[in-house]
Amino acid sequence: MLIAVLSDIHANLMAFQAVLADIDAYDVRAIYSLGDNVGYGPEPDKVIKLLQQRAIPSVLGNHELGLLSADQRSWFNSHARQALARTRELLSEESMRHISHMPLAMVKYGCRMVHGFPPESALTYLFVMEDTDLAASFRRMREHICFVGHTHELALVSWDGRTVEHSELEEHTQFAPTRRYIANIGSVGQPRDGDNRAKYVLYDTVRREMTLRKVAYDIKTTAESIVEKGLPRQYADRLW
Template identity: 50%
Template sequence: MRIAVISDIHGNATAFEAVLEDIDSQQGIEGIYCLGDNIGYGPEPEKVIEMMRMRNIPSVLGNHELAIKQPESLSWFNPTARRSLEKTLTLLSPESKTYIAKLPTYLIVDDCRFVHGFPPDSVTTYLFEINSNGIKYTLDRLEERVVFIGHTHELLIAEYDGTAVISEPLYRGTVQLDPGKKYLINVGSVGQPRDGTNPAKYVIYDDEANELIVRFVPYDIHDTVNKIHQAGLPEQHALRLL
């Protein structure tokens, strides 16, 4: 199985288009899986959802989708994120809201689990809130060998050999995985990276080659910035992309 895993598109359709083009240019990708937060912050949430549905990309629920599904959870967000979510609500069609409301909190495919925040199924927990004992405890109780998460918009790999957890940042390029270890992989963000570099990020996982490939994809950031301005979204969301 050779799959692409994407996360945190955040209404940035320009970045998403560039990532899909990059995925389509790769050899032998059998599926694309998405870790949620497809909307919020960015200017084109409706277009992103339409693209997801057109390409039949399975997605889990992110905390921004949760806010659309349960508007009372808007109070958890900081005022700027809340303002953009309120705007996002006005940009989504009823069909897209229904689609969002039906997203599952986790997905399992073969030996992989997909969840937005932290396994087994948390939409809101950040990886940095959990220490290595917590990661160990969780991975011990999961049947799947590889867990993909998003939510932090950062790139990280935690490997577990049954004794200790070692966490390291992930960079562009290929990581050889050990078939005898379990992994928790934070895949970064397509539409609003927070890893200190501005290209869109996603990963390719190959369970036969036991390989993880981290892709950095340049896209027209100024196009997204202009659209954020045109939509009247908070300036911070534009500045964060530059």
């Protein structure tokens, strides 16, 4: 059975719509979001409404936490706080209620899904974790694979019960039944992996195979809209 997992849409409606159009070309049973659906981008309310329309469950990202908690907002730099304040102005109360009901983590089809790091951190970046920390996390993790986002980059970490291995996230991954994995699946709305296309993955839950998809979209219009909506220009420039 095929599922789609995506992350870090960041209110980039055009990228999100392009990804959904790509997903619709496959026989996908369900779609899941790893959070940071909002922040940085120009269309947070439309993105949340589209998540609802497509019945796409999502965990909380750090940007959703920042909207819900003043304490969490202190974690952001000044530009990100400015973007978050403008994001709140652009969100309806209905969308805020929807965000408030998102969990920190979920397990679907034997896969753990969390924004930052297992078991349920929305704030921890995968790349800051030492191998000893990763091994300890793998020991506690009951699931065969954990999907994460947050870094906007692509990476794969695996563990065979003794050794932690790091590798790039390739276009196709066959998961070995004797290993556990954390897959950092990149970003739909603000990639930072050197390729400006929107990223998401397809995962075959029976064959344990993952395919990385890269989808082009209208960056120019999105970048212009970021500036027009009063968000920091750097988040428009980053799209390129």
